[in-house]
Ligand SMILES: Nc1ncnc2c1ncn2[C@@H]1O[C@H](COP(=O)(O)OP(=O)(O)OP(=O)(O)O)[C@@H](O)[C@H]1O
């Protein structure tokens with residue numbers, strides 16, 4: 341549905357999006373994750389045919405951006421990062437205006453209007469002047485405007501920013517619902533949001549894609565490893581490390597403190613069983629034996645903290 | 661076409677829901693009322709030669725030009741500058757409309773508003789007509805001249821509004837540009853080289869209005885403002901394409 345090839349944006353001599361490529365199949369809800377200034381908004385603006393790319397190609401629903409930018413615009417419903425609307429207009433007036441410039445046939449307008457007003461819960465502010473709406477309502481008007489022309493693709497730049505918790509839940513539910521019959525790209529800084537809403541996540545840092553996968557696959561690490569912490573009593577550090585390292589499925593042993601070890605393991609369950617057996621056989625006491633799956637936060641921080649994106653992480657990324 | 665209409669409609673709505681529009685309208689009426697009073701006083705003077713009275717209203721006084729040079733930038737300053745300042749341009753240019761349509765919509769709305777400002781002056785024509793015999797040919801031509809002048813001035817205003825993000829800056833640029841556009845033609849009176857004189861006479865807006873007010877409709881008086889405004893609109897589209905992401 342959305343094909344992005346080597347998309348690049350340069351401002352003066354600075355590349356803010358660096359040869360980004362990805363593909364979003366029909367019906368997928370894709371999350372864009374990345375620190376401030378990573379290039380999420382810039383990428384989205386290029387896909388929406390607002391900013392001309394410096395290089396690269398974009399295809400939306402089979403329409404090539406370079407050949408038919410208006411065709412691309414017609415197929416996308418876009419909610420910008422800062423939802424700026426005309427303050428002097430009334431909600432309904434604004435939506436009618438959007439319908440007209442989006443090319444919705446005149447006789448379909450009442451039906452579309454009723455649909456988006458219902459979908460975005462705007463019934464009670466329909467006649468209100470936009471300038472007097474609260475932030476949450478303005479966000480919903482923006483979303484309604486993005487939906488008015490029945491676009492197959494939705495691009496939402498931080499759709500829940502600045503909303504109260506109840507609104508956030510409602511908007512998320514709405515996005516999940518819309519995800520059933522739309523292809524969606526949304527950007528966010530809220531990691532739990534990604535896990536709730538998106539089937540797939542792209543992590544972008546400094547204009548590059550550094551990770552791509554389902555939230556689960558990202559959490560269990562790209563290499564599929566999880567961490568097991570072991571604390572043993574009565575064991576000699578060096579030999580214990582050797583024993584633990586010899587267990588099948590243990591990729592790496594790290595000595596945390598005297599008697600404490602962290603194992604990077606492939607199959608946590610089997611490894612814990614073996615650790616228990618080995619300890620019993622040698623007369624060690626197990627004080628702790630726990631497995632932890634890194635949170636998306638950990639993955640995010642590890643991938644986007646510049647110093648750590650060196651050899652090891654880079655290898656993991658290419659693995660992903 | 662429907663999209664362009666929607667753009668123009670929205671822009672006109674924005675005009676009439678902003679206080680500035682009413683300030684401009686009031687100032688415009690006030691100055692034109694003063695000019696009208698001058699005309700009446702002048703015509704009441706027994707020493708006055710018989711002449712078409714509305715020639716004074718249509719560009720025959722400095723007030724006319726001062727008014728236009730100030731009013732048009734105020735009308736046009738908001739158009740694109742405000743869209744860029746608030747960021748609404750992003751939503752506008754992610755709808756399937758071209759930069760050309762956006763510029764055209766803004767321009768037409770500004771021009772229509774400009775024509776609307778002139779509407780009340782028809783009352784003066786009516787008043788004069790009830791006291792004296794009026795030749796309606798020159799009156800119609802005079803309004804045509806004003807409309808053409810509006811095309812040219814509005815296109816300059818749209819252009820500076822595309823360049824500047826700040827309305828006031830856009831207005832000042834527009835004023836400066838319009839002073840240049842207005843003054844270029846006046847150089848005609850200073851040069852003697854017939855070639856230059858001929859070329860500059862094309863651009864002489866004072867004579868432009870004077871001809872129309874006399875009832876002379878010359879095609880070159882049509883071509884100059886129309887083609888120049890086309891040029892400025894083209895520049896506006898290019899400017900908008902270049903600056904929209906900034
Ligand atoms: N018009 C511009 N001129 C120069 N640099 C720009 C321009 N617009 C954006 N940038 C730079 O491009 C980089 C990426 O910006 P972008 O807005 O795409 O980031 P983002 O990932 O959306 O960040 P955030 O999470 O804060 O929204 C930033 O470093 C920004 O300073």
Ligand SMILES: [Mg+2]
Nearest residue numbers: 380381382421
């Ligand atoms: Mg952003």
